[in-house]
Each structure stands twice: as structure tokens, then as C-alpha cells.
Amino acid sequence: MMVETRNYNPYAAFVFFFLFCLLVIDLCCQCRGENPDDTTMYELTRSLYGVPSNWKPQLDPCIWDDVICSRGRVIAINLAQSGIAGCLSLAHGNLTSLTSLQLEFNNICGHLPRLSKLSSLQKIYLQANAFDSIPSGFFIGLSSLQEISLDDLPLTPWSLSQDITSATGLVYFSAINAYVTGLIPDFLGSLSSLHILHLSYNQLTSPLPSTFVGSVLTNLFLDHQQSRDKISG
Template sequence: NRVTSINLSSMSLSGSLPSNLNSLTQLTTLSLQSNSLSGPFPSLANLSSLQEIYLDTNNFTSIPSGCFQGLSSLKVLSMSQNIYLDPWFFPTELIQASSLVTLAAGNANLYGSLPDIFDSFPNLQNLRLSYNNFSGFLPKSFSGSGIQNLWLNNQQFGLSGTIEVLSNMTQLNQVWLHKNLFTGPIPDISKCETLFDLQLRDNQLTGIVPATLMSSTALQNVSLDNNKLQGPLPVFGSNVKKATFDGTNSFCQTKPGPCDPQVNTLLEVAGALGYPILLTESWEGNNACDGWSFIVCDTQGKVITVNFENKHFTGIISPAFANLTSLKNLVLKNNNLTGSIPANLLTLTQLQLLDVSNNNLSGEIPQFPYTVKLITTGNVLIGTTPSSGGGGGPPSGSGSNGTTPNGNPAPASGGSSVSPGMIAG
């Protein structure tokens, strides 16, 4: 003779709920949606039989701390459209609800960051948290999850960071991330074989629209407008019923077709840096010699200088620089670049200056000809490679003429010093 279910949905109810609601210890379903219930919501803590909670579209004013503690059987928590709630954090006590399938709390005044706890929900399929005040990054624990429908759109403060985690959310059907502050490129979603609806408009995404997105056979609706995307105008397959990509994007042409070769090369360079938004905002059109920041061209329209000094860029030095065959000056000093100096830069026969000082580069230094002024100071690991013999490479700051900045002979690539007599010879 215990109460197991309460269904009072759409009953035009007002007033508040009793504070001892969780004394109904055998309760499995609580349906109170579409009423005008107000006041604080009572705690449901330790109702271990409760499987479904529907609180949507009411006027509740607060959710007590620990309200959802100990709900070990919970499968559905739906409480969207509670616009009068005091601001509250995502309820981390839900990790005890390992059977959770649906979590819907859109327009419920949630704020703060999304906690990195989603590996605690192996059965979660529907996560709908639109129209809240979340900020911060997408949690890493989204990766590998079984989430099928992900709604995080229209955050007042705006979620930020990259959306790279989508590439490992292979069960996705629907993704709504529009109207946030996401940056970086659109990831490869080729593993998301059932994704049919992808809404990414009104963010700050950069880079080129990946071919894997345009070739997806499951995709039907996609919005990319009002981002900072570059490269060729995207062309989707006939399976896509609606695709929008206008607004603030910076595609190289207004019609489908390839970009100019120098534009392509510089976009590859930007890709190795993670497509920084600074380059997107200043590189527009299909002519790299027409007002592109940090780029200098000669009278024949060939790029001769790229100057990224002190731009706080991360990433690596792109081997694509070698495609700028007229390049004379490459200045990358005072950034946070990693990796090594690409050996194929040796093919740049016009190169006169390569300044990579004050980065985090490592690896061997290519043997540039004496005509190249090479500056590598401020890279602690440069010139070092694993060696069983214990010999090191050239020290930080060795120049193309075989000397360090103070004029002393620099060790050769094998680790032994070049003698003054050899230099004189």
C-alpha cells in the first residue's frame, strides 16, 4: 500500500510542494510538468526506486543542494522551462544515477562549467541543456560517450574552446551548439555515421570546412553561418536538405571552386597553428597580396615576407612554407611554437632570414646555406635529439655561419666542435 507514481501533469496547479515529498520511498515516477507550481522544490534525495522525474514548465524558485543524491535507479530527469529558478550549478550528485538515459534542463538558469563527469553515465543518450548560462569548455568525458542528442545552444555567457571532442562521439544523431563562443576548426566527424543535424552557426569557428563533413551521407541539416571559416565555399551532397554558411565567414570566393595556390598555402600554415582567429579576421578574399596582415608581396604578386612576430601563436611550423617559392623573410620569433624546423625549408632558394627565436622548438637544425641568416636563440631544446652516444647537437642560437650569437664556433650536427682552422679554411 505504498505510493509508486504521481501524475499531475497539465492540471493547472499552483502553490508549492510539501517538504517531505521524499518520504514516499517507493516512488518510481513523478510527473508534475506543465503547471504553475512555485516555491522551492523539495529534496528527492535517496529515493532509490525513482526512475522518472518530470518537472518541466513550472515556476519553481530554487533547487536544494543534494536534491538528486542517491537516485540510483533514475533514468529520466526532465526539468526544462523553469525560468524563475535561482542560479544553480550542474548537480554533480547525479553521478550516482548510472542508468540515466535523458537529462533535460534547458532554460533552467544553470550556470558555471559543465563538470567532467559524463563517463559516469554509460547509458546517457539525450543531453539537453540549451538556454542556460554555462561557460567554459566541453568536458573531455564526452569523448566515447553514447550521447545521441546533444543540445547546448544559446548559452547566455557562451561555452568556449574547441569542439574537437565531437570526433569521438560516434553515436551522435543531433548536435546543437549554435550561439556560443566556440573556436578552432570543425573536427573530422567521419566516425559519426548517424549524425543528421549539425547546428554550429553563430560561433567563432575557424579553418576550412572539412571534406569529411561535406561527404557525410547521413547529414541532412547543417548551419555554419556567422563563424570565421575560410577556404573554398563548401559544397554538400544531395542528401543535405538545408545548409547555411553565410554571414561573417571569410571564404576565398563567393562561388564554389578552389582558392588561389598562395591562399591555399597560407591556410595550411594557419592550420598548423590551429587556425588562430587573428589570421581569420585579417585574411579575407582570394589574393594574399591584397591587404593580408603580416604578409608582404613583391611587384609580381609573390609572397616574399611572412612576419608572425610576437603573436602568441601555438602549434608547429608548417612544411607548407616551402610552397612559397619566392619567400625571402620568415619571422616567427616570440611565439609558443613547438616541434622542429621543417627540413624542406632548405628548398627556399630565395630565403635570406629565418628567425624562430624565443619559441619551444626542438630537434635538429637543418643546414641552411651561409646566405640565410638563421636565428634560433631562446629555444632551450633546439639542436637536441636522442643519442646513445650522449653527444648533443648545435646549441641554442647557432647561426647559419656556424657560430653562436657571441661569435664562438658552434658544434657540428654530430656533436663535435668545428675547429677554428676548419672555419678559416
């Protein structure tokens, strides 16, 4: 009996291996494409100018400079003093695992985006930019917020509203020279974690809230108000 033997074809094996690798790469890209952070980060590259050179759509945002990820999700962005310009995209509010956003000392303009989906966000540093307005209800949803700086922003005059109490763990609040107007609200003295409150160089008026008596505040700046009726009490 004759037994048929087949010759091994190395070229066919190579082609099969090559096609298999392409399939694996494609599946990996599809899996990464399902990450909701990717689209948001790619949108940032289109709305901001001067971002690091490796902020490219063909690269995973988790390997971009100044971006920190955990388990494939973006948890921190630090572009402080980086010469960044442009405007923040509204899509920025979709980075639901973000805990730290540091964009201070740049030239980012336009409206501050709503961040109500960012319940994990703990630190926001936006001072010394060119933002022109802060939306009503800005603090709604920021339940984990501990530190925020809005110093030296040319904002449309705004007042401190009740939605700040959404940040029940707020420790540091600074809005020096940020066009804050009106009375200092009573609820600021009732926040159980607020130790540092900086509101110098604004347009606030008297009186001081009675809730400041017995509050946990350890550092309070209210000097150089530009309003006609200075703070007293």
C-alpha cells in the first residue's frame, strides 16, 4: 500500500502566521476602541494646541506623555505650564475614571465644560488660563472633589451657589481674582471638610456668614475686595 505524503510548504506557513497576527492585532484594536476614554482623548487633541508630540490618535492614550492610566482608564491628566492653548471639548466630561485634572498656567479659553459625570474627580487645577465663564450647576456630580483652584480667570461675574455642597469632602477651594460676586454664602462655613478658602480680589460684600464661627476653616483669604460695600462683621 502506498502512503501519500505532503511536502511542508514554509511559504504557506508564513502566510498563515502573518494573517493570524493581523487578525490578533485587529481584535486588540477593536477591544481598545471600545474604551470610552479613547474617543474623548482623541477629541482633546483636536481642540487643544501645543499638546505633547506623542498625543496621536494612532497611539493608545495610556502611553501619552502627562497622562496616567489605571486598568486602561485615564485617571490623571497633568498639562500644567505646558504652553497649551485652545478650548476644552465638552467630551472632556466623559472621562468617568478621572481623579486629577491639572491644566493651570496655560492659555485655554472658552467656557468651562460641565463635569457632572466625573464622580471620581478629586483635584481640579485650572488657574491662570483664559476661561470666560463657568456654567451654572458646575459642581453638581463632583461628589469626590477635594481640591479646586479657579484663581486668575477672566470669568463672567458669578456667585457661589448651593451646588458646591455636592462636594461633601471639599478641603481646598480657591477662586482668587475670579470675578466672584455677591454674598459669601452660609453653607461654606457648614462644610465639614473645608479647611482652606481663598476668595481675595473679588467683588464680595458683607456680612460674613455666622456659620464661620465654629467651622473647621484654618486658612481664610478675603482681602482686597473690589466691591463698593466691603466685607465686614
